Amino acid sequence: MKDIEQRRIIAACxxxxxxxxxxxxxxxxxxxxxxxxxxxCREHGIEIHDFYTDDGYTGTNFNRPAFQRxxxxxxxxxxxxxxxxxxxxxxxxxxxxxxxxxxxxxxxxIRFIAIGDDVDSGRGSLDYDLxxxxxxxxxxxxxxxxxxxxxxAFQTKAKNGEFIxxxxxxxxxxxxxxxxxxxxxxxxxxxxxxxxxxAAYHGYGYNKIARVLTEKKVINPSANQAQRSGRSYPGxxxxxNLATVYxxxxxxxxxxxxxxxxxxxxxxxxxxxxxxxREDWIVVENRFPAIISKTLWNDAHDKLxxxxxxxxxxxxxxxxxLVKCADCGYTLGLSNxxxxxxYFVCQTYSKKGKNYCSCHYIxxxxxxxxxxxxxxxxxxxxxxxxxxxxxxxxxxxxxxNDNSRQLMEREISNLxxxxxxxxxxxxxxxxxxxxxxxxxxxFREMAxxxxxxxxxxxxxxxxxxxxxxxxESCVENIEKFIQAAEKYENVTALDKELLNRxxxxxxxxxxxxxENGPVQEIAVEYRIHG
Numbered sequence: 001m002k003d004i005e006q007r008r009i010i011a012a013c014x015x016x017x018x019x020x021x022x023x024x025x026x027x028x029x030x031x032x033x034x035x036x037x038x039x040x041c042r043e044h045g046i047e048i049h050d051f052y053t054d055d056g057y058t059g060t061n062f063n064r065p066a067f068q069r070x071x072x073x074x075x076x077x078x079x080x081x082x083x084x085x086x087x088x089x090x091x092x093x094x095x096x097x098x099x100x101x102x103x104x105x106x107x108x109x110i111r112f113i114a115i116g117d118d119v120d121s122g123r124g125s126l127d128y129d130l131x132x133x134x135x136x137x138x139x140x141x142x143x144x145x146x147x148x149x150x151x152x153a154f155q156t157k158a159k160n161g162e163f164i165x166x167x168x169x170x171x172x173x174x175x176x177x178x179x180x181x182x183x184x185x186x187x188x189x190x191x192x193x194x195x196x197x198x199a200a201y202h203g204y205g206y207n208k209i210a211r212v213l214t215e216k217k218v219i220n221p222s223a224n225q226a227q228r229s230g231r232s233y234p235g236x237x238x239x240x241n242l243a244t245v246y247x248x249x250x251x252x253x254x255x256x257x258x259x260x261x262x263x264x265x266x267x268x269x270x271x272x273x274x275x276x277x278r279e280d281w282i283v284v285e286n287r288f289p290a291i292i293s294k295t296l297w298n299d300a301h302d303k304l305x306x307x308x309x310x311x312x313x314x315x316x317x318x319x320x321x322l323v324k325c326a327d328c329g330y331t332l333g334l335s336n337x338x339x340x341x342x343y344f345v346c347q348t349y350s351k352k353g354k355n356y357c358s359c360h361y362i363x364x365x366x367x368x369x370x371x372x373x374x375x376x377x378x379x380x381x382x383x384x385x386x387x388x389x390x391x392x393x394x395x396x397x398x399x400x401n402d403n404s405r406q407l408m409e410r411e412i413s414n415l416x417x418x419x420x421x422x423x424x425x426x427x428x429x430x431x432x433x434x435x436x437x438x439x440x441x442x443f444r445e446m447a448x449x450x451x452x453x454x455x456x457x458x459x460x461x462x463x464x465x466x467x468x469x470x471x472e473s474c475v476e477n478i479e480k481f482i483q484a485a486e487k488y489e490n491v492t493a494l495d496k497e498l499l500n501r502x503x504x505x506x507x508x509x510x511x512x513x514x515e516n517g518p519v520q521e522i523a524v525e526y527r528i529h530g
Contacts, residue, residue, distance in 0.1 A: 009046045009111070011081040012070045013037040016054045016089045030055050033085045040083065040115055049079045059092035074110055086116035163288075164260065169253050170221035171291050182253070182288040191218055192254055192291045195245065200299035201500040203320055206249075210240040220244060249304070252283075255297055256290035259283055295480070299527070303500060318496040319344075319367065319506065326509040326521065328357045334364065341365055344508065358510045362520065371506060372494050374524045378502075382485050390478050393528060408464055415461040422454040481528045502526055 015033040028036075030053055041048050050073070052066040062068075073079050082105070084090045091097045105112050105121065112121045162180035171192035173185040191213070198204040198212065213220075219227070221244060223237030252259050260282040303321055323332040325346040332344040342364035348357040381389045426447060433443040484501050491498070509521035 009081050010049050010079050011041060011046045011083050012049055012073065012079040013041065013051045014053075014067065014070060014082055014084050014090065015051065016057060016059060016064070016067075016084075018056060018058045028085070033089065036085050036115065037083055040113075046081065046083070049073070059088060059090075061093065062091060062096060074108055080109060081111040081113065083113045083115065085114070087114045087119065090114065160284075163258060167225060169251060170224060170248070171254060172288070184289055184291050188219075188224060189291050192248065193296070195248055196254075196292050196296050196300040199249070199301075200296055200303050201497045203303055203496050203500060205304065206242045206245045209245050210242055213240040213245075214238055249300065253288070254291045255285075255294060256288045257283060257285045258287040295527075299500070317364075318494060318499055319371075320496075322499060322503060323367070323506050323508060325357060325360050326507040326523065327360070330357070332360060332362075332508055360508050360510050362508055362522075367506070367508070367522070368494060370522050371499075371503075371524060372491075374522075375494065375498070375502065376491055378526065379485055379488060379491060382482055383489075386482055389482070390475065393478050394474065408467065412461065412464050415457050415464070419454055419457050419461065422450055422457070426450050426454075478528055481526060484527075 013034070015030050015037065017030050017033070034051055034053075037051070038048070040046070052070040054064040054066040057064040057067075070079070070082065074082070087097065091100075101112055101121070104110075113119065163174070163182050164180070168174050168182055168185070171185060171189045172182040175181040175183050195209055195213070198209050204212070217238040218240070219237050220240050223233040223235070226233040227237075248254075317334045319334075321331070323344055324330065325332055325348065328346065328348045330346060330348045333347045333350065334342055334344055336342050344360070344362050344364065344367060346357050346360040349359045381392070429438065429443055429446055429450065432438040433440065438446070481502070488498060488502075503524060504527045505525045507521075507523040507525065509523075511518045511520045513519075
């Protein structure tokens with residue numbers, strides 16, 4: 001810059017501080033930067049046009065409001081000098097910093113001063129100052145290193161089962177005693193359970209659920225979050241949409257699992273969000289109290305997968321998604337022919353023909369009567385004798401009930417004691433060998449027999465424990481089914497909720513001609529096991 005000392009110097013004093021810089025021992029506050037720059041200008045007789053301050057903005061890009069205002073003033077010839085405390089306050093991206101210092105500022109006739117790094121373009125070209133690009137690279141390394149360390153810290157927290165999100169998912173709240181722990185929110189947890197029940201037991205889809213929530217004036221997740229944060233919500237706080245409901249059904253946090261690492265940013269410079277494949281997620285199961293059970297989760301998703309549109313006739317298909325072909329396993333679709341009752345027919349047969357499956361024809365009324373009778377009989381059996389019903393189901397599932405479990409309990413207890421005795425025996429053998437009471441050969445023979453027996457006992461114990469656990473789980477599932485069934489008394493008609501709460505599928509066989517006429521097998525599979 002020619003005759004820089006002879007002309008009037010009008011300076012822009014630029015200050016910057018970001019969250020990352022707060023961790024940097026060499027960085028100082030905005031107030032301190034302002035004082036340093038002011039003192040420097042007074043000592044050197046430099047006129048200050050304005051202080052330009054970006055507080056809370058990263059140095060890795062230059063899209064900062066005060067910086068952009070400063071550059072606009074420079075373009076309008078309001079300033080001819082830019083002063084910063086040091087190069088890192090100006091920026092932390094070495095290529096862009098170098099471009100400004102070597103190209104942009106010289107072309108604009110702007111003098112650049114970095115006080116702490118002893119940089120002043122008024123003393124000559126900066127092109128030959130080799131320390132400037134080195135300092136810029138080190139300045140860029142710092143946020144990169146901070147980003148890496150922060151990412152590692154978050155991953156460690158996530159793997160340890162700590163919630164690291166800024167906001168708790170709808171239905172949960174952060175624990176008052178530990179912000180890294182989630183607990184159900186009494187004000188909204190019931191909404192999550194209701195949403196899953198509407199899908200599982202009423203057969204509702206995403207849009208229908210959103211309409212019901214809107215009609216019932218249930219506050220939506222965004223409005224709820226705004227309310228908790230003390231902010232106003234611009235839209236209708238009771239308006240739900242398909243996307244919001246869909247997102248809830250995909251959130252495994254409601255099972256009590258901690259899910260982290262679904263997304264990441266490309267780099268500390270590029271903030272583009274990249275969705276991670278599931279195998280790269282961090283999953284810690286059963287970390288928090290679950291809002292919904294695994295059974296309800298599965299029932300809801302199974303129903304959403306198999307959900308069909310309502311019949312085009314005036315009748316509503318309460319069996320939608322439940323009726324299956326006993327041979328090919330495909331869904332039986334509800335059809336209507338002119339002048340005839342609604343009827344079900346195998347979709348494989350309808351679409352591919354008789355070479356792939358038969359029609360499995362059954363009228364809606366026939367199916368309704370058969371299923372209603374089966375449901376009545378099941379509810380009657382439960383009401384008359386719960387224990388007898390449990391024994392009957394266990395027998396069908398191949399479980400001998402109490403006698404079998406009692407035998408397993410005794411054998412498990414005996415095996416545990418035997419394993420403990422063998423451990424003590426081995427310790428005594430080892431002591432006898434050390435004391436010279438046993439030869440090495442005799443010790444090896446007896447120790448080998450002891451170890452073989454212990455391994456066999458442990459293997460048998462593990463097998464029994466697994467079988468016993470499955471048996472207990474089976475009984476628990478039956479008891480849960482009974483609890484659901486007991487809500488229905490004196491059933492005289494079927495509806496969608498009853499069917500979906502109690503029945504997993506209805507298998508319809510093909511009609512077979514017998515001496516006594518046509519016979520068609522219909523098997524009702526209740527939601528009991530698995």
